[in-house]
Amino acid sequence: MNVFAHVEGLIRASLSAMQADGVMPADIDVSGIEAETPRDSSHGDFATNAAMVLAKKAGMKPRDIAEALKVRMEAFEDVEKADVAGPGFLNISFKPEFWQSMVGTILAAGELYGQVDLGKGTKTNVEYVSANPTGPMHVGHCRGAVFGDALARLLEFAGYDVTREYYVNDAGGQVDVLARSVFLRYREALGEDIGAIPEGLYPGDYLKPVGEALVAEYGDKLKSREAADWMPVARAKAIEMMMVMIREDLAALNIQHDVFFSEASLQANGRDRISEAIDVLKSKGLIYEGVLPKPKGHEDEEWEEREQVLFRSTEFGDDVDRAIAKSDGSYTYFAGDVGYHYDKLQRGFSHIINVFGADHIGYIKRMKSAVAALSDGKADFDIKVCQLVKLFRAGQAVKMGKRLGTFVTLREVVDEVGRDPVRFMMLYRKNDAPLDFDFAQVTEQSKDNPVFYVQYAHARSASVFRNAAEAFEGLDTSPDALTQAELSKLTDPGEIELIKMLASFPRLIEGAARAHEPHRLAFYLYEVANALHSQWARGNDSPQLRFIAQGDRGLTVARLAMIAATQRVISSGLGVLGVEAPDAMR
RNA sequence: GCACCGGUAGCUCAGCUGGAUAGAGCACCAGACUACGAAUCUGGGGGUCGGGAGUUCGAAUCUUCCCCGGUGCGCCA
Structure with missing residues (x-):
């Protein structure tokens, strides 16, 4: 049960009744009003701005509407009182019984508590990570990976039918470089002295096992073959093994x-989705041959004007039109992405989300343009950008450089600090x-560390x-027994406050899912933990x-029962973030 | 030069898509352990919400113009 939806329902019913009674014009739309929690809890449990929103449409004074609404609202059994305040707010307070019963509601819902039907089963595609299969994942990938995963879990929790997807860049020049690097390791594995890895190839040791695997499978048979023969073999093996490594990470x-x-x-397989997608764009008159203007600002000596196939992305708000084909006629990387998203649309996804790293920001407009063009603006397409992560060790920034080979891998970080802290901290910040x-x-086990703080609240409850x-x-503490508890005994203001917080969980999920912002859940859980710890500490001063x-x-x-409900919310919430809710911390 | 993202307490950041007197943690100061786990809790000081103008009953939030920081910017994926 979503308390906000409940309250909004009561308000709407009251407004409709006022219309039926002629207190307010019957021809105005009353559906847009909302209930929210007042910033100051002394103002009541809920506040509605209905009177102010409707004043203009109804041609009435806000306070007059609010007064009429107050009378209607106070007629509901659960409502303790309603007061008109300020320019026309209506503050509404519910009886303790209403809040006490929420504990039963939460326990009865069990692990379903907090789930909402926002998505209504909408087919949703979340694409994240999509790191190139040319090496192990480093910390830079970490945030997008965790964010995408948590977002997928959040959307599932909110009623979407989610597919988690990884786009493997296994075509193009980059994987050819990979294949050449691997072939070198192959010769090395055969006993040849390969010396230093040439500039432009991947130097990492992680390619050695690929070379060895090729030896194990083919012996020295590849060595004397033409590049055209060993390239596909080395490439396929390298990609396969890199993807295994990435999946493990x-x-x-x-x-x-x-x-x-x-x-x-x-x-492949007799189809070319890229050309299919381009044909679709062509049929809409969005493809043409032309020359792109030279970018301003920075001097580029090697700039040459060249005619190429372009997509009219400026029609959709992009800064310049984008190249679909290179001057030699082959497709650009962007063309592949157009084909890929055409495929996503064809697979029936109406809700598509991409998680990008900060280095792909410049790519957003052209992708949005492409999807808007391909779907005639019908697809709900969102791109979330994860900003950079700066590593600190003992207050000092950890410097990383790809060329120096000093980048920190994802695995190193996870091994050092653990999965849960990494996940939670990556989500304890707005993604952008x-x-x-x-x-x-x-790694600290104290309040300074929000992961620990939240997990501790759960463990303490178990204790x-x-x-x-x-x-x-x-003592019978089975779910049934707790559901039968005499909840009217929960009269302490701290207890009621905790319950109110638990009651707002579904609304929180709804908002976070709608905005594609899992971090809201992380902050919410911190607040729930805080409320529990506070109530606990009151017991130190007041044993009763x-x-x-x-x-x-x-x-x-x-x-x-109240503690069990709290644990329920914490464990469900952490579950959505992909973090464990332990019963003990030591 | 253009685009995108940031600018909120000394520091790190929230602020629920326009609501009432702008919040939390850290740090600082003052308190609470014969303990349902003090790995915690309570209280206090501290802010021209980068700046100006605008929109309206009402702006940290929306529009616009500036300032500062980060990132990106033709056929690399």
Whole structure:
């Protein structure tokens, strides 16, 4: 049950009744109004701006509408009171019974609590990571990987039918370079002295096993063959083994994709989706041959004007039209992406999300243009950009350089600090803001470390259950027993406050899913943990507030029900973020 | 030069798509352990929301023009 939807329903019903009674004109639309939590809790549980929104349309004073609405709202059984405030807000408070019953609602819903039907089963494609299969993943990939995975989980939780996809760039010049690098390692594995790896090839040791694998499979048979013969073999083997490595890296972060989509497959099996996509664009008059203007600002000595096939992306807000084919007639990388997204559309995805690294920002407009053109603007297409991650060790920035070979791999980070801290910290920031990742902070077990803080709240709750079983002989803490608890005993303001926070979980999920912003959930969980820790500490000062109430079984069970509901929200929320909710921290 | 993303407390950042007196953590100061795990909690000081103009009942949030920082910018993927 979504309390906000419930309250909005009550408000709408009241407004409709006012229209039926002639208090307010019947011909105005009343559906757009909202309920929200007031910033200041002394203003009540909910506030609605309905009166101010409708004042103009109704030709009435906001406060007059609010007064009429107040009377209607107070007629509902759950409503304790409603007050008109400020320019026309209506502050609404619910009776304690209403909040107490939410605990039962949460427990009854179990792991379904918080799930909403925002997506209504919409076929959704989330593409993330898509790192080139030319080496192991480094930290730069890490944020996008975690973000994409959490977003996919979030959307599933919110009722979307999600496919997680990885676009494998297994075509083009880059993988040819990979193949050449591997062939060198192959000769090395045969005992040849290959000396230093030439400039322009991949120098990493991780290609040695690929060379050895080729020896194991082909012996020295490839050595004397023409490049045209060994290239495809070396390339295929290299890509295969690199993708195995990448999948292992992703698995270390608890990330799995449903589809690994091969770029090369776009033009395979007797079909060419790239040319199909271009034909579609042609039929819309969006393809032409032309010359691109020289970019301004930086001097480029080697600039030459060349005629090539272009896509009229400026029709869709792009800065310049984009090249589909190179001057030699072969496709650009962008052409492949056009074909790929054409394929996504053909597979029936109406909701498509791409997660980009900051280095691909310049690519956004042309992709949006392409998808808008291919789908006639019908597809819901969003690109989320993950900004850079800066690593810090003991307050010092960790310098990384690809050329120096000093980049930190994803695996190194996960091995050092653990999967959960990496995941949570990558999400504890808005995706489009840069992120500082401090090894010391992330491994610390204290309040400074939000992952720990949230997990600790869950573990601490589990500890209460362990102790309760000892304090009361034969105490029944089964889900059924907790659902039957006398919730009316939960009267402390701190308890009610905690419950209200739990009650807002579905709305939080809805907003985060709608905005494609998993970080909201991370911050919310921190607040829930804080509310629990606070209530716990009140028990230190006031023993009668302790969750385990000496000699009072009924009260204890009621509080355990509240704790169980809190655990439910934390574990479900962490689950959406792909983080464990442990029962003990030591 | 153009585009995109940032600019909110000393520091790191939230701010729920326009709501009421702008929040949290760290740091600083002052408190709470015969403990349901103090790995925690309570209180306090601290802000021209980068700047100007505009839109309206109401702006950190929307429009526009500047300033600062980051990133990217023809046939590399």
